[in-house]
Amino acid sequence: GESVGLHLPTLSVQEGDNSIINCAYSNSASDYFIWYKQESGKGPQFIIDIRSNMDKRQGQRVTVLLNKTVKHLSLQIAATQPGDSAVYFCAENWGRGSTLGRLYFGRGTQLTVWP
Amino acid sequence: DAGVIQSPRHEVTEMGQEVTLRCKPISGHNSLFWYRQTMMRGLELLIYFNNNVPIDDSGMPEDRFSAKMPNASFSTLKIQPSEPRDSAVYFCASSLSEDYGYTFGSGTRLTVV
Numbered sequence: 001g002e003s004v005g006l007h008l009p010t011l012s013v014q015e016g017d018n019s020i021i022n023c024a025y026s027n028s029a030s031d032y033f034i035w036y037k038q039e040s041g042k043g044p045q046f047i048i049d050i051r052s053n054m055d056k057r058q059g060q061r062v063t064v065l066l067n068k069t070v071k072h073l074s075l076q077i078a079a080t081q082p083g084d085s086a087v088y089f090c091a092e093n094w095g096r097g098s099t100l101g102r103l104y105f106g107r108g109t110q111l112t113v114w115p
Numbered sequence: 116d117a118g119v120i121q122s123p124r125h126e127v128t129e130m131g132q133e134v135t136l137r138c139k140p141i142s143g144h145n146s147l148f149w150y151r152q153t154m155m156r157g158l159e160l161l162i163y164f165n166n167n168v169p170i171d172d173s174g175m176p177e178d179r180f181s182a183k184m185p186n187a188s189f190s191t192l193k194i195q196p197s198e199p200r201d202s203a204v205y206f207c208a209s210s211l212s213e214d215y216g217y218t219f220g221s222g223t224r225l226t227v228v
Binding site: 034036042043044045046049089091102103105106107108 | 119148157158160163171206208216217218219220221222
């Protein structure tokens with residue numbers, strides 16, 4: 001089974017607010033992390049990634065924070081919009097030489113944005 | 116690029132029938148993954164290929180499931196015989212290498228009645 005877990009299975013926010021989705025990972029050797037967004041009826045879509053030599057990475061309206069000390073990953077979405085409503089997955093790669101690029105996915109968090 | 120292409124999008128079949136799901140990865144990607152998604156178990160990796168060679172098939176539920184990748188641009192996942200508990204959404208994904216994330220297809224929703 002997956003080794004990555006999420007603190008909150010559901011998150012509801014109002015449009016315009018900021019959202020924070022959290023993820024705990026289990027393997028301290030993981031060196032690559034990705035957040036995916038999955039809308040209803042679609043496949044997971046890449047949002048942003050971060051490597052273990054970084055603590056923070058920013059994209060357009062999204063920021064990923066990595067805390068290796070406590071093995072915690074978070075996704076921050078600024079000015080959340082109704083189109084952000086989806087299930088968000090974090091995934092970790094256990095590193096080179098282990099399983100050749102295999103990603104381990106968490107269970108997902110359902111984000112609902114209210115107008 | 117058209118992305119990862121899966122077919123069919125939906126499949127309804129009777130228990131005991133053979134089901135074949137198809138996937139065309141992104142050109143140039145050398146890794147291909149088959150996942151199954153259910154509400155109860157989330158995303159489960161079934162099997163993945165690297166340079167057309169199966170690397171890890173430990174996620175394949177049982178002998179009823181088989182996967183092939185005859186060339187770099189095509190893969191199939193076959194279930195024979197199918198059972199109602201196989202009902203799920205099956206995703207194919209490909210990636211450029213172990214240093215990159217996956218690109219997923221739109222999935223095949225399988226219903227076995």
